[in-house]
Amino acid sequence: MSASGTAALPNPFALWRGGSLPDAVIAYESWGRLNADRSNAILLFTGLSPSAHAASNSENPDPGWWEKMIGPGRAIDTDHWFVVCVNSLGSCFGSTGPASINPETGKAWRLEFPEIAVEDIARAGWEAARSLGIEQLDTVMGPSLGGMVVCAFTACLPGKARRFVSISGSSAASPFAIALRSVQREAVMTDPDWRNGQYASTLQGPRAGMRIARKLGTITYRSADEWRSRFARSGLTEQGIRAVQNAKGRVPESFSPRFAVEGYLEAQAERFVRIFDPNCYLYLSRAMDCFDIADHGDPAEVFARAGYESALVIGVESDFLFAIDEQAAIAEGLQRGGIKTEFARLPCVEGHDAFLVDLPRFDAAIRGFLSR
Amino acid sequence: MSASGTAALPNPFALWRGGSLPDAVIAYESWGRLNADRSNAILLFTGLSPSAHAASNSENPDPGWWEKMIGPGRAIDTDHWFVVCVNSLGSCFGSTGPASINPETGKAWRLEFPEIAVEDIARAGWEAARSLGIEQLDTVMGPSLGGMVVCAFTACLPGKARRFVSISGSSAASPFAIALRSVQREAVMTDPDWRNGQYASTLQGPRAGMRIARKLGTITYRSADEWRSRFARSGLTEQGIRAVQNAKGRVPESFSPRFAVEGYLEAQAERFVRIFDPNCYLYLSRAMDCFDIADHGDPAEVFARAGYESALVIGVESDFLFAIDEQAAIAEGLQRGGIKTEFARLPCVEGHDAFLVDLPRFDAAIRGFLSR
Numbered sequence: 208m209s210a211s212g213t214a215a216l217p218n219p220f221a222l223w224r225g226g227s228l229p230d231a232v233i234a235y236e237s238w239g240r241l242n243a244d245r246s247n248a249i250l251l252f253t254g255l256s257p258s259a260h261a262a263s264n265s266e267n268p269d270p271g272w273w274e275k276m277i278g279p280g281r282a283i284d285t286d287h288w289f290v291v292c293v294n295s296l297g298s299c300f301g302s303t304g305p306a307s308i309n310p311e312t313g314k315a316w317r318l319e320f321p322e323i324a325v326e327d328i329a330r331a332g333w334e335a336a337r338s339l340g341i342e343q344l345d346t347v348m349g350p351s352l353g354g355m356v357v358c359a360f361t362a363c364l365p366g367k368a369r370r371f372v373s374i375s376g377s378s379a380a381s382p383f384a385i386a387l388r389s390v391q392r393e394a395v396m397t398d399p400d401w402r403n404g405q406y407a408s409t410l411q412g413p414r415a416g417m418r419i420a421r422k423l424g425t426i427t428y429r430s431a432d433e434w435r436s437r438f439a440r441s442g443l444t445e446q447g448i449r450a451v452q453n454a455k456g457r458v459p460e461s462f463s464p465r466f467a468v469e470g471y472l473e474a475q476a477e478r479f480v481r482i483f484d485p486n487c488y489l490y491l492s493r494a495m496d497c498f499d500i501a502d503h504g505d506p507a508e509v510f511a512r513a514g515y516e517s518a519l520v521i522g523v524e525s526d527f528l529f530a531i532d533e534q535a536a537i538a539e540g541l542q543r544g545g546i547k548t549e550f551a552r553l554p555c556v557e558g559h560d561a562f563l564v565d566l567p568r569f570d571a572a573i574r575g576f577l578s579r
Numbered sequence: 580m581s582a583s584g585t586a587a588l589p590n591p592f593a594l595w596r597g598g599s600l601p602d603a604v605i606a607y608e609s610w611g612r613l614n615a616d617r618s619n620a621i622l623l624f625t626g627l628s629p630s631a632h633a634a635s636n637s638e639n640p641d642p643g644w645w646e647k648m649i650g651p652g653r654a655i656d657t658d659h660w661f662v663v664c665v666n667s668l669g670s671c672f673g674s675t676g677p678a679s680i681n682p683e684t685g686k687a688w689r690l691e692f693p694e695i696a697v698e699d700i701a702r703a704g705w706e707a708a709r710s711l712g713i714e715q716l717d718t719v720m721g722p723s724l725g726g727m728v729v730c731a732f733t734a735c736l737p738g739k740a741r742r743f744v745s746i747s748g749s750s751a752a753s754p755f756a757i758a759l760r761s762v763q764r765e766a767v768m769t770d771p772d773w774r775n776g777q778y779a780s781t782l783q784g785p786r787a788g789m790r791i792a793r794k795l796g797t798i799t800y801r802s803a804d805e806w807r808s809r810f811a812r813s814g815l816t817e818q819g820i821r822a823v824q825n826a827k828g829r830v831p832e833s834f835s836p837r838f839a840v841e842g843y844l845e846a847q848a849e850r851f852v853r854i855f856d857p858n859c860y861l862y863l864s865r866a867m868d869c870f871d872i873a874d875h876g877d878p879a880e881v882f883a884r885a886g887y888e889s890a891l892v893i894g895v896e897s898d899f900l901f902a903i904d905e906q907a908a909i910a911e912g913l914q915r916g917g918i919k920t921e922f923a924r925l926p927c928v929e930g931h932d933a934f935l936v937d938l939p940r941f942d943a944a945i946r947g948f949l950s951r
Contacts, residue, residue, distance in 0.1 A: 318831055382810040382840040383803035389841045390794045392834055397787040399771060403831070415769040422762045423795065431755035431902055438754040440871055459690055459775070462764055462861060466868065468754040469761050489834060496838065499812060527899060530803055 209264030209285075211236040213301060214338035216331055223330075224497075226321030230310045233335040234294040234301025235259050236267075238277055239285035241340060248341045249283060249577075250368070251292040252332055252349030252356040255491050256483060258300035261292040275566050282574040291339060295352070296331035297323040297490045305404075305486035317486055318404040325352070325498040329360035333367060343367055346577065350374035350562045351529065352491070355498050358537065361513045362503035371510075371518040371541070372576065374562050374569075375526055377533045378506055378540060379499040384528055387427055388492045391420035395485050404486050412485045420488065421479040422472040430525040430558035434468060441467040450474040500540070510544030517547045519576040521569065524552060526559040549576060581636030581657075583608040585673060586710035588703055595702075596869075598693030602682045605707040606666040606673025607631050608639075610649055611657035613712055620713045621655060621949075622740070623664040624704055624721030624728040627863050628855060630672035633664040647938050654946040663711060667724070668703035669695040669862045677776075677858035689858055690776040697724075697870040701732040705739060715739055718949065722746035722934045723901065724863070727870050730909065733885045734875035743882075743890040743913070744948065746934050746941075747898055749905045750878055750912060751871040756900055759799055760864045763792035767857050776858050784857045790848040792860065797847045802897040802930035806840060813839040822846040872912070882916030889919045891948040893934070893941065896924060900931040921948060 213234050219227035236259040241248060251261060253272070262271035262278055277283045283290055294302040297320075305320040312319075336344065347368040349357045354376010361371065377384070395401055398416030406412035443451065447470015451463065464470055500506045510518075518541045522534025531552060538550035551572040555561035562569050585606050591599035608631040613620060623633060625644070634643035634650055649655045655662055666674040669692075677692040684691075708716065719740040721729045726748015733743065749756070767773055770788030778784035815823065819842015823835065836842055872878045882890075890913045894906025903924060910922035923944040927933035934941050 318833075322833055379812060381803060382806040382812065382838065383798070385812075385838050386794075386798050386806070386840045386844055389836065389838075389844065390791055390798065393787075393794070394766060394791050396831075396834060397791070398769075415765075419762055419766050419769070419791065422758075422765070426755070426758050426762065431753060431899065432904075434754040434758070440751060440754065440757075459768075461690075461694055462768060462865060464761065466754065466757050466761075468758045472758055472761065493834060527803065532804075 208240050209236065209238045209266070211259065211264065211266050214335035216303075216334050220331065222321050223324035223326040224322045228303055228321070231296070231303035231331070232301070233296060233303070233331050235291055235335045236261065236264060237289065237291045237339065238262055238264060239287070239289040241289040245340060245342055246345060247287065247289050248336060248344050249288050249290045249346045249348060250332060250336045250341075250344050251290060252328065252353035253292065253295060254351035254353055255488075255495070256479065258298075259292045259294040261290075272563065276570065276573065282570040283577065288345070288577070291336050291341070293332040293335050295328045295356070295491065297328065297487060297494065299484035299487040302331070304484070305490050306484040320486070320490060323490055323494050325355050325359040325494050326363050328494070329356045329363055332356065333360065333364050343369065346370040346372055348372035348374070349376065351376065351559065352495055354529070355495060358500045359498065362500060362509050365513040368513070369516045371513070371515045371546070372521070372573070373519075373534070373537050374521045375523055375529050375534070375559055376537065377498075377529045378537050379501060380496050381530070381533060385496045387423065387528070388496055391423055392489050392492055394419035394423070395489060401485060406485065409484050410481065414480045417480040417483070417485055417488070418476040421476045425472055425475045427528040428558060428560040430527065430556055432525060433556045433558060436556075438466070438468040438471065443467055443470045446470065446474065450477065506540035507543035510541045510546055515541070515546045517549075517576075517579070519549045519551065519572065521551045521553060521562070521572050523555045523558065523561040525556050526561070528559040580612050581608065581610045581638070583631070583636065583638050586707035588675075588706050592703065594693050595696035595698040596694045600675055600693070603668070603675040603703070604673070605668060605675070605703050607663055607707045608633065608636060609661065609663045609711065610634055610636060611659070611661040613661040617712060617714055618717060619659065619661050620708065620716050621660050621662045621718045621720060622704060622708045622716050623662060624700065624725035625664065625667060626723035626725055627867070628851065630670075631664045631666040633662075644935065648942065648945065654942040655949065660717070660949070663708050663713075665704040665707050667700045667728070667863065669700065669859060669866065671856035671859040674703070676856070677862050678856040692858070692862060695862055695866050697727050697731040697866050698735050700866070701728045702735055704728065705732065705736050715741065718742040718744055720744035720746070721748065723748065723931065724867055726901070727867060730872045731870065734872060734881045737885040740885070741888045743885070743887045743918070744893070744945070745891075745906070745909050746893045747895055747901050747906070747931055748909065749870075749901045750909050751873060752868050753902070753905060757868045759795065759900070760868055763795055764861050764864055766791035766795070767861060773857060778857065781856050782853065786852045789852040789855070789857055789860070793848045793851040794844040797844055799900040800930060800932040802899065802928055804897060805928045805930065808928075810838070810840040810843065815839055815842045818842065818846065822849065878912035879915035882913045882918050887913070887918045889921075889948075889951070891921045891923065891944065893923045893925060893944050895927045895930065895933040897928050898931040898933070
């Protein structure tokens, strides 16, 4: 059984750094069925860019962003678990964000949208779960930004989950990641088509800046070693040649893409700029910079207060955006807080995005944890 | 004794990938004195952005980019060595490049400048050395792009140096570095002020794009670990606040810099965009992508043909732009070519830029090698 819907948040929904949102909603999708004692729910938060469509369902048969991980018999087995995935507050796939209409003005929020925090994403996601009859989660789980969100969930909603799973996340944005994101935002905001947030539509928005932001993101989501074996110094593939047709005329021939890796970036960027709202991108990106679990006290005490029965922290050695040391820091905070913690330090070569690619390793780690 | 000057290249100067340059020149600076048998010369190539001003001299007392390494009693001891540093062909500090006047039209070359290769930088630098009476170098040396140039020198000018020193270089651009540079160039070329290369001056050029390119460069020149200890999650410093005054008004308050690391990037970017010509940047950046010693044959044979008496390869473990594996590959090529090779694998935390910062370790490695 699967479903998708929209949950209304408490009205108004007060925000972590001040201000509030009227009539805010969270888009979600779910798979499986909540059992009689409501004890089998898993709440899944996403990375920065995905929607709540983590897996295909009857309403939307397109593959989801974690298609191979969620379903009957899969690592997150929907014959057993009731899985809810939420689109983050501030995003643009059905949840309230800067691209939504402000009901008080009848116009899109754009830069009038209040600052959102990772804490708000956690609290809004929990409200969506609650709207489905869930009183306590079996497991709160999230990769990337979602791995930050589960830390914020821990701080803001102690006792609301029995188990904790962080995947390639962070309990405090690193200066390296802040630096990268600040450059990505600068690329968007200095594109004249951004128009201080007043572009007519995503397609008529700061495409050049969003392309740069996404290409840079793509570089940081993988690893140099993976690319060395995958692309080496090869020329453009057929697919790459098609992808860079878009770039033709935009730059002089001598500087137009000629290496396979450039074609790959091109394809990634074009896909992203067609679907992601630039203002939403800016808000979510900045929210990540500002997250630090220490704002809530000693991380060990924050985790102890949450009282998890057990926790799983998965990190990837080749991840240089959310580095393995950051994963170790989350695990260490949990352990100091007295939580029974497994730290799965995976030797995948795919970097930050390994959770989307190296499915055998992630399947084993998550399946094992959930079955215990 | 020190000097600076301009050497005329053979006219016309034929280029590696076709075409030629009329009346081309190379700017150089030198320190020390060529001895009677002309056997004590060191030719130093630079990274992408520096001028030939590697150290202060009587004509220019400003500190050079490697001030602490070059001088009487220093690692590169100018009481003993005659050191020549060249501004790369294609750059904008006195050597012929896209910002120079094309003598055939009387106008700046801009995008009419022919494609330059790392091989051309090597050959032009050698011509500058030759113009000073040098027939064979004791040592050819270079960091970063300069470390690529010494590989190209090896291929193009066998027998012209007795010893070889590569510092955080590469014998073949990696797909990861190509990807990063392609994003940097895209930032410059999609800035409307680039005007397809026809901006009025560097200061009236694509500053927004150059800022992004340099900030991204700065991120890749250091390491996440260094920044974690240096900046942590601190707010802007006094210096950072001054630096970001420039950004005021350019972006909305909620997205303007607030972390120390953002102020650092801001200062680096502003310094760079005032001095570096955007078209020159594009040409040198693309030249790096296209370099591969294998274009000249099996690297071992290329090194063997050069017949070096000995070689030193210095790499930094935290360098993720020119990764330690790339340094190991250079050393391995030399060793397979029968060259007596030292590989100094340094545990510096400063990443690619360590050669500018961790002077004790670099001093020891270079001093030791040169004195043998």
